[in-house]
Amino acid sequence: MQFIQQLINGLTIGAFYSLVALGYTMVYGVLKLINFSHGDLFMWGAYLGLTGLNVLLALLPQAGAWAILPVVIIVMTTVALVGVLVERVAYRPLRTAGRLAPVISALGVAFILESLARNIYGASWKTYPTGITPTGRIALGGDARVSVMQIVVLAISFLIMGALYLFVQRTRTGTAMRAVSLDHDISRLMGIDVDRIIAIVFVIGPGLGGVAGMIVALYYGSFDFTLGWTFGLKAFIAAIMGGIGNIPGAMLGGMILGIIETLGAGYISPQWKDVIAYVILIIILIFRPTGLLGERMAEKL
Amino acid sequence: MALLKIENLHTYYGHVHALKGLNLMVDEGEIVTLIGANGAGKTTTLRTISGLIRPREGRIEFNGQDIHGLPAHRIVEDGISHAPEGRGIFSTLTVMENLNMGAYTLGGDKEAIEENRRRVFDLFPRLEERKSQLGGTLSGGEQQMLTIGRALMAHPRLLMLDEPSLGLAPMLVKAIFHVIREINARGVTVLLVEQNARAALKLAHRGYVLETGRVVLSGTAGELLRDERVRKAYLGER
Ligand SMILES: Nc1ncnc2c1ncn2[C@@H]1O[C@H](COP(=O)(O)OP(=O)(O)O)[C@@H](O)[C@H]1O
Numbered sequence: 331m332q333f334i335q336q337l338i339n340g341l342t343i344g345a346f347y348s349l350v351a352l353g354y355t356m357v358y359g360v361l362k363l364i365n366f367s368h369g370d371l372f373m374w375g376a377y378l379g380l381t382g383l384n385v386l387l388a389l390l391p392q393a394g395a396w397a398i399l400p401v402v403i404i405v406m407t408t409v410a411l412v413g414v415l416v417e418r419v420a421y422r423p424l425r426t427a428g429r430l431a432p433v434i435s436a437l438g439v440a441f442i443l444e445s446l447a448r449n450i451y452g453a454s455w456k457t458y459p460t461g462i463t464p465t466g467r468i469a470l471g472g473d474a475r476v477s478v479m480q481i482v483v484l485a486i487s488f489l490i491m492g493a494l495y496l497f498v499q500r501t502r503t504g505t506a507m508r509a510v511s512l513d514h515d516i517s518r519l520m521g522i523d524v525d526r527i528i529a530i531v532f533v534i535g536p537g538l539g540g541v542a543g544m545i546v547a548l549y550y551g552s553f554d555f556t557l558g559w560t561f562g563l564k565a566f567i568a569a570i571m572g573g574i575g576n577i578p579g580a581m582l583g584g585m586i587l588g589i590i591e592t593l594g595a596g597y598i599s600p601q602w603k604d605v606i607a608y609v610i611l612i613i614i615l616i617f618r619p620t621g622l623l624g625e626r627m628a629e630k631l
Numbered sequence: 632m633a634l635l636k637i638e639n640l641h642t643y644y645g646h647v648h649a650l651k652g653l654n655l656m657v658d659e660g661e662i663v664t665l666i667g668a669n670g671a672g673k674t675t676t677l678r679t680i681s682g683l684i685r686p687r688e689g690r691i692e693f694n695g696q697d698i699h700g701l702p703a704h705r706i707v708e709d710g711i712s713h714a715p716e717g718r719g720i721f722s723t724l725t726v727m728e729n730l731n732m733g734a735y736t737l738g739g740d741k742e743a744i745e746e747n748r749r750r751v752f753d754l755f756p757r758l759e760e761r762k763s764q765l766g767g768t769l770s771g772g773e774q775q776m777l778t779i780g781r782a783l784m785a786h787p788r789l790l791m792l793d794e795p796s797l798g799l800a801p802m803l804v805k806a807i808f809h810v811i812r813e814i815n816a817r818g819v820t821v822l823l824v825e826q827n828a829r830a831a832l833k834l835a836h837r838g839y840v841l842e843t844g845r846v847v848l849s850g851t852a853g854e855l856l857r858d859e860r861v862r863k864a865y866l867g868e869r
C-alpha cells in the first residue's frame with residue numbers, strides 16, 4: 331500500500347510540474363524560445379496570492395475558504411497581464427534578432443522578477459494563512475491515505491489540463507496556435523494574426539503559471555523567493571522530458587517527473603531523489619532526444 | 632480595370648537587391664504567369680504582394696486600394712490567397728484542419744466555410760478521402776492539391792501559385808494545370824509562377840519574363856511562346 335500512497339503523492343507534485351511545464355512548452359511552441367522568466371511568473375502567483383488572501387481575510391475574516399476563489403481570479407489575470415507585457419517589451423522587439431538574444435532577454439526578465447519579489451517581500455519564508463484549505467484525509471484501504479486537499483488539487487489540475495487540451499485541439503484559435511507553432515509565415519498566409527496568437531499564448535501560459543503558483547503555495551503552506559528558480563527548473567525539465575513544444579508532452583512529463591521523484595525518495599532515499607530523477611531524464615533523452623512525445627523538433631528547427 | 636497593379640517595386644533581403652523596380656499588372660479574370668530562371672525574383676514578388684516582406688519602394692494596388700505595407704493577414708482578408716513555394720503544409724495538422732486554417736479569415740461563418748469546402752472537395756475529391764489524415768503523410772501530389780485547396784478556402788479574388796508543378800510527375804502536372812484552368816473558369820483570377828515555362832504559357836493568357844529582379848519581356852502567352860529569346864532561354868530550343 332505504500333506504493334499507492336507514493337503514487338498519489340507523486341501524482342500531486344507531478345500535476346504542479348505539468349501546469350507550469352505547459353507555460354514553457356506553449357511559448358516554446360510558438361516562439362521557439364525558452365522562456366526562462368516563466369518560473370518567476372509562477373512564483374509571483376504565489377506572492378500575489380499571499381497578499382490577496384491576507385488583504386481579503388483582513389477585510390472579511392468570515393470569508394474563510396471562499397476567499398481563495400476571487401484571489402485566484404485576480405492572481406491569474408494579473409500574472410497573465412505581466413506575461414503579455416513581458417512578451418511585448420522584452421521578446422517581440424527581438425523576434426528577428428536570432429536565437430540567443432531573446433534567451434538572454436528572458437534570463438534578464440527572470441532576474442528582474444526574482445529581485446523584485448525579494449526586494450518587495452523580503453528573503454524570509456512566507457506562510458499562507460492557515461485554516462482555509464480542507465484538512466481531512468480519506469483512507470484508501472491498508473495504510474494509504476489521500477488528503478482531501480490532494481483530491482481537490484488533482485481534480486482542479488486535471489480539469490484545467492483537460493480544458494486546455496480541448497481548446498488547443500478543437501477550437502479555431504487552438505488550431506491556429508498549432509499552426510503558428512509549425513510555421514509563422516505560412517500561418518500569416520492563412521490570414522492568422524500571428525502576433526495576436528502569440529499574445530494569447532502569453533495570456534494562457536503565465537495565467538496557468540500564476541494559478542499554479544498559488545495552488546502550490548496553498549498546498550505546501552510556505553515558500554520563499556527561490557521557488558521560481560527551483561520549481562521552475564523542474565517544470566522546465568518536465569517539459570523537455572515530454573518533448574518541448576508538445577502540450578500533452580508537458581502534461582505527461584510533469585506527471586512522470588513527479589512520480590519518479592516521489593518513488594525515488596520513498597523507496598531509495600530522499601537525498602537521492604534528484605539524482606534518480608535526472609539519471610532517468612538523461613536516459614530518456616539518450617533514447618528519445620526530442621522527449622517522449624516530441625517529434626516536431628527533429629523535423630523542423 | 633486592373634485587379635492587381637504593381638509599380639516600381641523594390642525589395643531587399645538585407646543588402647541583396649532582389650526586386651529592382653518591378654512593374655506588372657493582372658486584370659480581373661486572367662491567368663497571368665511569371666516565368667524566369669532560378670533566383671530571378673519570382674518568389675520574392677509573390678511574398679512581397681502577400682505582405683510577408685515589406686518592399687522598400689513602390690506601389691501595390693489591389694482592387695483600386697494601395698495594400699503595400701499592410702500586414703499579411705489583412706491582405707488575405709482583402710482577397711489575395713498565396714499557395715507558397717514548397718507547399719507549406721502544416722504537417723501535424725489533419726487535411727481538414729489545414730483546410731480550416733485556409734478559411735481562418737471567415738471566422739465562425741460555418742455556412743461559408745462548408746460551402747468553400749464543398750467546392751474544394753469538388754475540385755480535389757482525393758482530399759475528401761484523406762480528410763482525417765495528417766498533412767505530412769500525404770504524397771507530393773496530394774500535398775500540392777492541399778496547398779491549392781487550402782488557399783481557395785478563403786474564397787479569394789486573386790490566387791497566387793508558386794511553382795505548383797515542382798517535383799511532380801508529368802501526369803500530375805497535367806492534372807494540376809487542368810484544375811488551375813477550372814479554378815479560373817469559376818471566376819478566380821490567377822497569378823502563376825512557374826519554371827515550367829512551356830506548360831505555364833500554354834495555360835496563361837499573358838506572361839511576364841523576369842531576370843534578376845526586373846521584367847525583361849511581357850506579352851500575351853502566344854507572343855511569348857513564339858518569341859525567339861523565350862524559345863532559346865526558357866523553352867529549351869536552339
Ligand atoms: N531569404 C533570403 N535571403 C537572402 N537572399 C534571398 C532570400 N530569398 C531569396 N534571396 C535572393 O533573392 C533573389 C530572388 O530569389 P527568389 O525570389 O527566390 O527567386 P525565384 O523564386 O525566381 O527563384 C535571389 O538572388 C535569391 O538568392
Ligand SMILES: [Mg+2]
Nearest residue numbers: 673674675716
Ligand atoms: Mg522561387
